[in-house]
Amino acid sequence: MLRFGVLGAGRIGKVHARTIAANPKAKVAYIADAVPAAAEALAKEYGAKVASVEEIMKTTDVDAVLIGSPTPFHAEQIQAASNAGKAIMCEKPVSLDVNAILETLKIVEKNKSTLMIGFNRRFDPNFADLEKRIRRGDIGDVEIVTVISRDPAPPPPSYVKASGGLFRDMMIHDFDMARFLMGEEFVVVNALGSSLVDKGIGEAGDVDTAAVQMQTVSGRIAVITNSRRATYGYDQRMEVHGSKGMLSARNVHNTTVEIHNADGVKADPVQNFFVERYVAAYANELNTFIDAVSSGNRDPRPSGFDGLQAQKLADAATESWKTGKPVKVA
Amino acid sequence: MLRFGVLGAGRIGKVHARTIAANPKAKVAYIADAVPAAAEALAKEYGAKVASVEEIMKTTDVDAVLIGSPTPFHAEQIQAASNAGKAIMCEKPVSLDVNAILETLKIVEKNKSTLMIGFNRRFDPNFADLEKRIRRGDIGDVEIVTVISRDPAPPPPSYVKASGGLFRDMMIHDFDMARFLMGEEFVVVNALGSSLVDKGIGEAGDVDTAAVQMQTVSGRIAVITNSRRATYGYDQRMEVHGSKGMLSARNVHNTTVEIHNADGVKADPVQNFFVERYVAAYANELNTFIDAVSSGNRDPRPSGFDGLQAQKLADAATESWKTGKPVKVA
Amino acid sequence: MLRFGVLGAGRIGKVHARTIAANPKAKVAYIADAVPAAAEALAKEYGAKVASVEEIMKTTDVDAVLIGSPTPFHAEQIQAASNAGKAIMCEKPVSLDVNAILETLKIVEKNKSTLMIGFNRRFDPNFADLEKRIRRGDIGDVEIVTVISRDPAPPPPSYVKASGGLFRDMMIHDFDMARFLMGEEFVVVNALGSSLVDKGIGEAGDVDTAAVQMQTVSGRIAVITNSRRATYGYDQRMEVHGSKGMLSARNVHNTTVEIHNADGVKADPVQNFFVERYVAAYANELNTFIDAVSSGNRDPRPSGFDGLQAQKLADAATESWKTGKPVKVA
């Protein structure tokens, strides 16, 4: 029985606590949150105890931590948990600062800790199946990866200031998926960006509409487009073109119901946002972590290295957008 | 060069005249119509002569007749053309009276005339491909044929009185398609009908909404549903369930354009009615006839026998609807 | 906290136990099964006690029974539970014998018991949404209901003998859905059937391929087709044609992944059978029951009356198939 300390009782902490509770190999043992009432409410729901992060790190009653706290705390909490001998599942990103990630990964490596990063989309049943088919050779060699990713509505400009910007906050998921599907590292990044959705986002120094092209050393190409607003819901599509065929994964609709009338044939809207769209992904992700830790697999994916590489691509894209030039990635 | 006499310069006569003119093996030689101006307009367009039906039958400048006149004239015109030694392409139905069909087919047989009946849907590229795949064995043995057929808008009640009723006027096409796809004759027919779309149709002694079930001697089943009104356009779908798989043919949309917004994902409406929907079918049908006559094939399909069988099913369905009992077909 | 006695620890009992356990308003208190090991295994999983059906009926520690036992026990267990003052959720059918249903419903009525019948498909998110839109008036008046329902693989002939036959065992769900979507009772039933899938089913006195047409007193029409075998998985589709539009619900695919190659564009197979396809339906159904009982709603749907009506239609279809005649339903 894997006893979890859940750090952060917000939206994502709740999603993960539900998965832990439903998994017979794990239990929610402790909850920490800066807002005591939030921690208490969640603890009560699952019969867990409330404690501070420090107490959770110290207690021997916790085997693993689920880090769902705000981004600025991720690196230090990973380090503390690693030093305390706990297995670590951390929401993306490890840090907005690549040096902090490198430092954190050194500690994790030194302690031989189990660390998995929460790029949940890899565990979406559709995308996971798509990747499985690529690796199985169904489309031969991968040549072009296309990722279309659009949020239903933009965050307030106040949010974007602290977020690290669209490339680090939103497109980071797409960088991870592009690496996941491509199966080869990217060496050059070209980015374009604009604030077309909300001028306030531009005034806050960020973009809300962006495109990135990347190329691997062997010449394969990935194309990502992002928008902070899609009137039709959460747009999450991937397409991989290979030497023997093409694989695509469409959006997920609320239902299969279609209405046919004088206006045409109308399908139901697509699932609106990530809590609905990725409900299975979040559960599969955490169950994968629980299985890994339970079975002694010390290297579940996405790993800390995956977190580092996605961050490097996000940094490169940010620089490319700002300078108007392609940026090489080591 | 196959020289056609086109009998009837109405909507369907125009469609066929265009196909004849575009086929290098054929030409529109004569046009007949009860309305002289209609005949003249069409004749002028294709450099043809205007003549009476009798003159067309007599002249040696006509090799084949295209019968697109009103239904009550079909049987006698087939007989006259057969006796005059001409090849005959006749719009469905041969007659609303099975005895008249039998008499007509006797004459056709005696004269060894080439006769093809205009069940154009067999030549729709989608349905033709579906049938080809069945015959090729792609789905093994056929078990259930499903035909959904709905017109965009009902005719006026005045029309239905002379039409022979929905089963003979509209569902006749579906009876032919059910036979075509099934590849075995039906021996029992069950029909239900109502006037839900226009009470006036019911008062005129007809139905506007109907369902028919039929079974073959070996137990295979066909299900047909009709409505005289579909707000979303001309609904023409077929599905064939077999021992090794299922084949379906969907509706044809005006374009492939879809709009995605807060209402959902909306495809373009389906093609509205038969002139659009079956434009290729009409051309393929008549070109098939031209090829058959040109190459000496005396038995193009759908044959006069196909016309007879569809009419028998329509009569059986009409009787089943009226009596509320299943009707056996010889 | 609604304390459940679960009668039957088989496949369906397990599905329901999981839903009960996950609902914070309910708990699995007791399990009964003719096979003690099965009861014990399930009881252990949810911290419940094992008991006989009689003990469960007697104990005051049980508020509601979930009847997932074999069909022949349903009526007597409903009666016993009703007499014991418990709320009752019973898998379909109440009985294969309409008189036994009538007798059972009398007792339920006398005791003012809460009884809900397990027609789970009403709770499938797609079909539930379709029905909600009909009732909301999105397609005007309902005119034609089409239900296509095919199982992936036939049961052994030995099964069908005890099952009551396809119309009572399999199509019963479709009769319920046709009533649910139509919103008006059917007065006449026409059935056709054959054994095309497995001759052994025919030799056992049943059919494996069937079509039913039904009409309501106001003339509306429903068409149902069934097959005991679909090579492409569990085929569960519904379509409702109305005066202002048409609503359809397609099959549910395993994933949204499509592969595009020289063979065409291939979507993933549809979900194979009811445990996968209706996982959400089973949960929504039981949660609806729990909500009803918890909130004092004594008339959750589908009711005992719904169970009765579906059975009458199944009996009528069986008779129609056997006699080759339409059968009237009171």
Added chain:
Amino acid sequence: MLRFGVLGAGRIGKVHARTIAANPKAKVAYIADAVPAAAEALAKEYGAKVASVEEIMKTTDVDAVLIGSPTPFHAEQIQAASNAGKAIMCEKPVSLDVNAILETLKIVEKNKSTLMIGFNRRFDPNFADLEKRIRRGDIGDVEIVTVISRDPAPPPPSYVKASGGLFRDMMIHDFDMARFLMGEEFVVVNALGSSLVDKGIGEAGDVDTAAVQMQTVSGRIAVITNSRRATYGYDQRMEVHGSKGMLSARNVHNTTVEIHNADGVKADPVQNFFVERYVAAYANELNTFIDAVSSGNRDPRPSGFDGLQAQKLADAATESWKTGKPVKVA
């Protein structure tokens, strides 16, 4: 009656001759081709005369020229036709050399000639409808244009040498469509390219796989991906994301037939190449030209300026690919 001189009796000349012959406002008067037999065969089919390009330019029996000759002849033939007072429909591109285009357009302007460039995709019914909806405001402001364009099979390396390279030979169509859909000029072009399909193409100094990102002065973004090989046929898709919605146009399948079996649900392949896929586009394009000339509209689109702008983008992309840097477009 618009009398055409058709320059070039190859594949594309034949397609256009058929459209001219079918249009009652136009006729094929003369055919020129470097291969006399080709000119004669086509001339015979349409009752036209064979002549040299010079003779066609001189004769007063020709009102318009259709330039379907090899690319190196386009500019000089446009100039000659313009100087001869003829209306000009010219296949893309005007020239691979922007200076030659500029010089040609000067002459066209001086002579006030009617010139239309053969970017046929604008006239595809799907893409034309998509554009019409954008201009009508259905999706608000355009933000991201996505063009996916893949040929079924690569040309031989010998071809690419003379072609000007993928960006000028193949992607030129996509540059035109991006401009057409965007409705604003692009100011910066980023290109990536590789030879992943055929190493010989790389050795010939070209790419077979490419991605381009472009941005307009107001920050709107277009993304184009090309491959010279798609095992699933001719992939031609467009998507436009706007402030109020998204419009997409899918590929066109051979038929609507789908087969459902244990492998999944398989749609028919998409139309294989441009002669099939754009049959309606070619006809609509030329009929638009005929209508324009017949009605005295001197500025049909796509204009010579459209040809110039697409060529500038193709040059910029070629330079960007070669230098690895973004290229500004005036």
